[in-house]
Amino acid sequence: MTDAAAHLAANDLACRRGERLLFRGLNLTLGPGQIMWLRGANGRGKTSLLRLLAGLASPAAGRIERDPQRERVYLGHANALKDDLTVTESLRFLSRLHGFDSAPAALAAALQRFGLASRRDAPVRTLSQGQRRRVALARLCLAPPRSLWLLDEPFDALDTEGVAALNLLLSEHAARGGSALLTSHLPLTLTSPAPITLQLDEVATA
Amino acid sequence: MTSPPVFSTVLGRDLRLAARRRVDALLPLAFFAVAVSLFPLGVGPEPNTLRQISPGVLWVCALLAAMLSVTQLYANDQADGSLEQMLLAGGSAFSAGIAVALAKAVSHWLVTGLPLVLIAPLFGVMFDLSGRSIAALCASLALGTPILSLLGNVGAALTLGVRNGSVLLILLIVPLCIPALIFGSGAISAVESGSSARGHFSLLGALFIATGLLAPLATAAALRIAIE
Numbered sequence: 001m002t003d004a005a006a007h008l009a010a011n012d013l014a015c016r017r018g019e020r021l022l023f024r025g026l027n028l029t030l031g032p033g034q035i036m037w038l039r040g041a042n043g044r045g046k047t048s049l050l051r052l053l054a055g056l057a058s059p060a061a062g063r064i065e066r067d068p069q070r071e072r073v074y075l076g077h078a079n080a081l082k083d084d085l086t087v088t089e090s091l092r093f094l095s096r097l098h099g100f101d102s103a104p105a106a107l108a109a110a111l112q113r114f115g116l117a118s119r120r121d122a123p124v125r126t127l128s129q130g131q132r133r134r135v136a137l138a139r140l141c142l143a144p145p146r147s148l149w150l151l152d153e154p155f156d157a158l159d160t161e162g163v164a165a166l167n168l169l170l171s172e173h174a175a176r177g178g179s180a181l182l183t184s185h186l187p188l189t190l191t192s193p194a195p196i197t198l199q200l201d202e203v204a205t206a
Numbered sequence: 207m208t209s210p211p212v213f214s215t216v217l218g219r220d221l222r223l224a225a226r227r228r229v230d231a232l233l234p235l236a237f238f239a240v241a242v243s244l245f246p247l248g249v250g251p252e253p254n255t256l257r258q259i260s261p262g263v264l265w266v267c268a269l270l271a272a273m274l275s276v277t278q279l280y281a282n283d284q285a286d287g288s289l290e291q292m293l294l295a296g297g298s299a300f301s302a303g304i305a306v307a308l309a310k311a312v313s314h315w316l317v318t319g320l321p322l323v324l325i326a327p328l329f330g331v332m333f334d335l336s337g338r339s340i341a342a343l344c345a346s347l348a349l350g351t352p353i354l355s356l357l358g359n360v361g362a363a364l365t366l367g368v369r370n371g372s373v374l375l376i377l378l379i380v381p382l383c384i385p386a387l388i389f390g391s392g393a394i395s396a397v398e399s400g401s402s403a404r405g406h407f408s409l410l411g412a413l414f415i416a417t418g419l420l421a422p423l424a425t426a427a428a429l430r431i432a433i434e
Binding site for chain 1: 223227285433434
């Protein structure tokens with residue numbers, strides 16, 4: 001049985017991509033204050049698992065239980081930004097779409113945290129890859145506390161400063177009782193809380 | 207937990223994007239103008255012939271303009287990850303999909319359908335239609351272009367991620383648009399020949415209601431399949 005207070009629980013999950021079975025018999029439980037690091041070689045189904053958990057795809061077998069009161073924030077490989085909108089407009093669109101706080105002051109504070117205050121009225125077209133990632137991550141600051149974050153390679157394209165900002169955000173999020181499941185091909189530098197590792201390479205494939 | 211305003215948020219963003227890309231938004235209108243203007247050159251300047259074919263010509267060109275402009279409706283949003291975010295908003299992917307589909311259809315109509323309705327009288331004059339026929343032309347396009355936007359939406363969602371999607375979309379969706387074409391151009395012909403167009407307008411209205419109810423459901427289902 002799973003813990004009643006878990007934000008997310010998956011039982012005996014299997015995922016199929018075309019003809020190939022990516023994994024089966026996968027169990028995981030994510031509770032408040034926990035950060036889980038999803039590891040695995042390329043093509044082992046890290047992104048597929050995150051998409052299953054986000055509700056973008058349905059599993060081939062198994063069950064996913066989500067706390068219905070818990071907001072889910074999914075951040076994919078793509079940043080979901082529009083070249084023709086400004087940074088603030090893009091962020092406001094994404095946060096309004098999910099019913100997050102989209103007051104101008106909140107948007108400005110979120111951009112400030114990721115060092116984008118001076119670029120807030122610049123068109124997304126003019127941003128570098130790392131800056132785009134920062135805008136996408138700024139959305140996390142607007143999510144309600146104690147939400148569940150599903151992050152696909154959030155550290156991608158970030159510089160040391162950006163990594164530090166995200167680490168700090170994750171620590172605060174966990175301290176407030178939120179949870180996160182993230183993938184990263186580089187070792188995590190997050191120290192508090194210590195991330196729980198889920199190794200996909202060790203999950204059965206056949 | 208109240209559900210977020212997906213419809214108004216997506217609609218507002220799409221209109222803002224269209225305003226930033228005015229040239230792209232005007233292309234379907236330019237296509238309509240050029241295609242319609244070719245007919246007098248190709249068919250010959252005989253006023254009676256032109257008056258007779260004009261309802262069909264105007265409607266076919268409006269239909270093609272709508273189909274050409276609808277192909278990229280979801281493609282960019284899928285490529286940059288916005289579509290996933292839209293479908294994750296709200297309660298379930300299906301209900302969010304319906305809101306997204308409606309918002310996309312309304313924005314497509316406001317950006318391409320409404321301008322067509324507004325410039326159509328100009329082309330009615332070009333074909334020497336009577337005042338009453340021009341009114342019928344505008345009324346039939348006002349009722350018919352939303353049908354085209356709604357059906358085009360289904361096609362755009364169905365052909366998402368398919369190579370040569372735009373050609374496939376036209377093959378899939380144009381047959382569904384035929385009833386709207388028949389009753390739309392029929393209404394103008396009826397007025398032009400002096401009989402009542404009420405039957406045509408009633409059927410066009412019924413088609414509008416039916417597509418308005420069914421097309422967003424089909425679009426939402428297609429979007430759900432496209433992102434899996």
